Amino acid sequence: MTLYRARVLDTPDDAWPDDGDGLRAGDDVGLVVDDGVITERGPFADVRATHPGEAVIDLRDGWLLPGLVDTHVHYPQVRVIGALGMPLLEWLDRCALPEEQRLAAPAYAAEVASEFVGSLVAAGTTTALVFGSHYPGAVDALFTEAARFGLRVTSGLVVSDRVLPEPLLVTPEQAHADAVALAQRWHGTGRARYAVTPRFSLSAGDAMLESCGGVLADVPDAWFTSHVNENPAEVAEVARLFPDCDHYVDSYDRFGLLSQRAVLAHDVHPMDAELACLAARGTAVAHCPSSNSALGSGLFPLRRHLEHGVQVALGSDVGAGTGFSMFKEGLHAYFVQGLLGADGVALTPGRLLHLATRAGALALGLGDEVGDLSVGRQFDAVCLRPPGGTALDIGLRHADSPEEALGKIFALAGDADVADVWVGGDQISSGGLSRPLRRPA
Numbered sequence: 303m304t305l306y307r308a309r310v311l312d313t314p315d316d317a318w319p320d321d322g323d324g325l326r327a328g329d330d331v332g333l334v335v336d337d338g339v340i341t342e343r344g345p346f347a348d349v350r351a352t353h354p355g356e357a358v359i360d361l362r363d364g365w366l367l368p369g370l371v372d373t374h375v376h377y378p379q380v381r382v383i384g385a386l387g388m389p390l391l392e393w394l395d396r397c398a399l400p401e402e403q404r405l406a407a408p409a410y411a412a413e414v415a416s417e418f419v420g421s422l423v424a425a426g427t428t429t430a431l432v433f434g435s436h437y438p439g440a441v442d443a444l445f446t447e448a449a450r451f452g453l454r455v456t457s458g459l460v461v462s463d464r465v466l467p468e469p470l471l472v473t474p475e476q477a478h479a480d481a482v483a484l485a486q487r488w489h490g491t492g493r494a495r496y497a498v499t500p501r502f503s504l505s506a507g508d509a510m511l512e513s514c515g516g517v518l519a520d521v522p523d524a525w526f527t528s529h530v531n532e533n534p535a536e537v538a539e540v541a542r543l544f545p546d547c548d549h550y551v552d553s554y555d556r557f558g559l560l561s562q563r564a565v566l567a568h569d570v571h572p573m574d575a576e577l578a579c580l581a582a583r584g585t586a587v588a589h590c591p592s593s594n595s596a597l598g599s600g601l602f603p604l605r606r607h608l609e610h611g612v613q614v615a616l617g618s619d620v621g622a623g624t625g626f627s628m629f630k631e632g633l634h635a636y637f638v639q640g641l642l643g644a645d646g647v648a649l650t651p652g653r654l655l656h657l658a659t660r661a662g663a664l665a666l667g668l669g670d671e672v673g674d675l676s677v678g679r680q681f682d683a684v685c686l687r688p689p690g691g692t693a694l695d696i697g698l699r700h701a702d703s704p705e706e707a708l709g710k711i712f713a714l715a716g717d718a719d720v721a722d723v724w725v726g727g728d729q730i731s732s733g734g735l736s737r738p739l740r741r742p743a
């Protein structure tokens with residue numbers, strides 16, 4: 303067992319009551335971690351009293367938060383972050399899709415997988431729903447690299463059978479066979495899970511979406527992810543391609559793809575009927591604010607999602623999104639809700655932390671395992687320790703309350719401040735330097 307002493311911020315409770323945001327702050331908390339799981343939590347003096355002889359790891363020079371959860375991030379796009387000035391379909395054509403074709407080469411894919419996983423760890427992201435590659439070998443490379451660090455990654459083969467460049471296309475039969483083979487290798491192996499992943503219904507016809515349903519039927523408890531309602535030109539094209547569908551969400555729903563094990567990214571331009579459908583299916587939405595701004599996709603209607611009872615979490619959407627930091631995504635979400643005026647939702651620091659941790663865990667069906675630092679959860683955590691003299695260091699030293707400190711963290715924290723990272727009790731980054739597990743989880 304290990305006994306930690308720390309200042310802890312987390313959000314185990316409902317983040318949306320009228321009179322609060324669920325932030326739990328402990329100034330001097332004792333956490334006992336046994337076999338990767340938090341077995342005791344309380345005021346340090348109390349926990350210490352029951353373990354008088356135990357060595358203490360004192361983290362009070364930093365701030366301990368739950369590991370961050372990214373519910374939408376593209377592995378093959380780590381090298382194209384920062385291509386600004388284009389709307390979605392032009393950006394896909396000119397930036398994302400040419401790069402994604404390079405992952406056909408195994409050596410290239412292995413390098414990108416290493417860069418991608420290293421970037422997640424550096425950002426303090428311990429759980430992610432990852433948009434994979436169009437190439438099975440590249441998806442293997444991702445799962446292999448994630449296992450080296452023990453990251454909780456849900457991912458899969460990206461499939462398309464129309465519209466995209468020919469090297470990214472596959473037949474529905476081949477897509478099914480490749481997906482099932484990958485799922486047999488990875489679904490439930492260590493912390494990996496498989497996600498059925500048509501790129502978007504714009505690039506997947508009826509037969510391909512049917513084959514996705516076939517994979518879900520063949521792989522018990524597999525996940526589903528795709529894109530929806532990101533950009534008006536995309537939405538119009540999907541409506542043209544699916545004349546019999548009521549709306550974009552229906553293009554997935556009529557193939558039985560939506561459930562509590564599904565996450566759709568963006569949903570910037572939903573109809574009320576689509577929100578009602580998502581709520582009825584229990585399907586979550588990954589809100590990707592920096593991507594929505596970078597591509598000019600629009601201002602996310604969070605209030606309408608919450609009013610309809612749709613679960614929302616945060617995604618970085620790298621590489622349209624502008625980096626891996628979930629703090630930056632939280633800040634961007636806050637900006638956007640502010641810009642919406644009366645239509646926006648007041649995102650307090652506690653709600654931002656909830657969106658970046660617990661909401662992601664819930665969206666990914668991992669709410670009993672990760673997302674906060676309660677007894678019974680896995681010890682997935684980040685310790686922030688900003689370098690001395692930086693604005694964040696100064697701000698945190700002068701913060702008058704935990705809320706104020708958390709606001710400064712969302713305003714200012716970046717990779718340089720993420721000092722230590724643990725997954726399931728294993729420390730995978732120390733002093734900002736990542737280190738793989740000796741034995742993959």
Ligand SMILES: O=c1[nH]c(=O)c2nc[nH]c2[nH]1
Binds near residue numbers: 394502529532619622
């Ligand atoms: O932001 C996005 N990034 C992508 O790679 C993509 N593919 C389809 N739709 C998409 N949206």
Ligand SMILES: [Zn+2]
Binds near residue numbers: 374433567619
């Ligand atoms: Zn995306």
